[in-house]
Amino acid sequence: MATTTEEPRSSADKHPDEEAGRPPICGELVTIPTSLTVTAARYANRTGIDPAEIRDVRCTLQAHPTGDHWAFIVEATETTGVWTRWNATDAPEVVFVLPDCPATDPEQQAICSEFEFHDGGHTWQVDDPWDHTARA
Secondary structure, eight states: OOOOOOOOOOGGGSOHHHHTTOOBBOOOEEEOOHHHHHHHHHHTTOTTOOGGGGSEEEOOSBOOSSSOEEEEEEEEETTEEEEEEEOSSOOOOOEEEEEBOOOBOTTTOOBOOSBTTOSSOOGGGSBOTTOGGGGO
């Protein structure tokens, strides 16, 4: 088995949020079973959703060495979303309709995109390399 090492990055190569010291999101990717996407769409009362469009999800919580991963699947109402969870040994097997996190960034008035009582930082407190709108 070949071993590779990543070259240390210079400060010029770092993402601006890394410079600011924002912790990264977890980013663990998972493909949820079609049966769960169908259930998620049903809970959200969104019959027009193609289950294939919402099968690949990722954990957007702040990076965590242990515990469950959580991923948003689809909005259910203006104040709730359908989520799933999994861990290192078990794939997603259930969906939850959870209330949205009520926290708001006091400086930019941006709302948190996680569920209420989530672990880790709020959306604006973590670095999400896939969120290009946060860099605009």
